Amino acid sequence: MADNKGVMILGEVIEGNLSSISTELLGCGRKLADELGQGLSALLIGSAVSGWAREAITYGADKVYVVEDPLLGDYQADSYVLASEKAAKEVNPSILLMGQTEVGSDIAARLAFRLETAAVLDCVALEIDPDSKRLLQTKPVYGGNAQAIYVTDTDPQIATVRAKSMTPLAKDDSRQGEVINIDAGLDASAIRTRILDKVKEEVEGVKLEDATVIITGGRGIGGEEGFKQLEELARLMKGAVGASRPACDNGWMPDKAQVGLTGKIVTPDLYIAVGVSGASQHMAGCSGSKTIVAINKDSEANIFRMAHYGVVGDWKKILPAFKEKIKELIS
C-alpha cells in the first residue's frame, strides 16, 4: 500500500469522443491529485484509443497509459478487467476512478475483488481526508433517501463517479504530458464471453441527456395515451420526454426514457414532473435540474418537497391549459 501513489482515472471513448464523464473524472482527479501533491494519470483501454491520449492531457492528465489490443475492440468484462488489472499493477495508483457507466461499474467491482481492495460505486462527492489523506467517498444509498461516506483502507481506492456530479477543467491545449503504452498481454482464451450483437434503441427527437427542457411522466399518467400529451408539450418546448421507473415498468414508455438512480441522470434547465410521486430513486436522476416543476393531484406527494413550483390538481385538466398558455407566451 505504501508504494501506491497518484490518482488514475479510466477514460472512455464513446462515438469518437472522450466521453463527458471522462473529462469530469479528469477534473475531479486533478483536484484530488493536487491536494495529495501527486500526479494524475488517465487510462485508455481499447483497440484504437491512443488518438485520445492528447485530449486527456489537455483536460488535466499528467500521464496517459494506453492499453491497446485488437481483443479490446468492444467492451467485455473479462478482457477489460484483465487490461485494467495489468495497468493498475504496473502503475500502482492510490486512487482509481471510473465513471458510473455500464463499463465503469462493471470493471470497478470485479477489479476491486481481483486486487483484494474495495470499490465504492456511484459516488457524488470525493474528498481527501486532511488527516489520514484517505479518500472520503460519498454516495447516495437507500435509493437516494440518504448518503453514506465510506473510506477504504486498501489501495487502490476504487470509486465510480455519477455523471454530471463533477466539473471538468477547461480544455488547455498548452498542457504537457506523457503517453505510455502498456502491453495488454491478452490471451483470447481468457475471454469467456462473445458479443453477438450491439443494438441501438434510438430515441426520437432530443436526447434526454442533452435536453434543456424535460417533461417527465410517472405512474399518475396512467397509460401510453397520456404520454402522447407529454410528447406534444415537449415538442412545443423543444424538449424531451422522460419517465419514472413505474411508467417504464408498465411499458408506457421505453426503458431508455427512464430517469432515476438506475436510469438516466439529467440536468435540464427546466424539469416538469407530471404525475410523478417523487420517490427518492427518481429524484436521484433529476435533482440537478435548475428548476423543477411538479404537477400532481396529491398535495402530500414527495415531489412537492423537491420542486420549486407546483400545481396541485389533475394533470388532465392542467396540461392542456398550460400548453395553450405556453404557445401564446413563446409565439
Added chain:
Amino acid sequence: MNMIVCCKQVVDPEAPPASFRVDASANKVIPPQGIPPVISPFDENALEAALKIKDAQGGKITVISLGNNLLRDVVKKPLSMGADELVLLEDEAYAEGDAWSVAYAIASAIKKIGEYDLIFCGRQAADWDNGQVGSGIAEILGLPSVTLAKKIEPEDGKAKVERVTADGYDVIEVSLPAVITVSNELGEARYPTIKGIMAAKKKEPIVWKPADIEVDAGKIGASGRRTKLLKLFQPIREGKCEIIEGESPEEAAEKLATKLREVKVL
C-alpha cells in the same frame, strides 16, 4: 438447469420518503414503523429471470438469503413464486457486512451447494445500492459475469444475455456456469400463487451457520468489511415549493406558465 438466486431482505424502498429516518449516532437506518421489509425489487427481477427459464426448460431454483433476524414471511416469498429451495445464511456474524464479506459468505454457500449453471443477483440492493455482490461472487468462484441483464436464454452450456447499455443493449454469449445480475428492464416479477403460498408455508428453509459453510470468521459480516462507513446522513432538502393556485385547474395552469416566463425559465 441448476439455478441459484440471491435475494436480500431490505427496508421497503416504496415506503413514503417522509417515513425514512436515520439514527446518526449508530450510522443506521431506523426501520419505518408498521412497514414490513421486502425482498429487494431487483432481486425479484433476478428471481423472475430464473423462473422464466424454469418455465421454458425446467430446472431447479435455490434461493440464498443472507442476514440476521430474517422474517420468514418475507424471505419465503421466492418459494411462493416458484423457487424450489431456500437457504438462509442467518447468523449475527453475517450482519453488517459489505460487498466483500457478503460475496465471500454467499460464494462459500454456493460452493457447498455444488451444482450450479446460473447464479442470479439483482443489479444492486435497494438499501446500500452498491451493486457489487454479483461481480464479487463471480471473482471468488472464478466465473464469468454479465451485469445489467434484461433477458437470459440458456442453451447448450452457454447463455445468450441481453445487457442494458446507455443507448440500447448488447447481446452477449457467455459460457456457463456464469453469474448474471438482473436489471428492472427484464420486467416485473410475477405474483405468488395461492398454491405457491401454501407450499411455501410447509417448506422449511435450510439454515447454514458460518461453521456449516466453513467460512473464516474474520472474513464475514462486519469483521470482513473492506469499506468503513464513516457517516450516514439524510441530505438537507430546501423544501421551498411555491404552490401556484387558481380558481380552476386551468387558471392555475396558466398562472404556472406565466410564472415560468416571469422567472425567465421559459
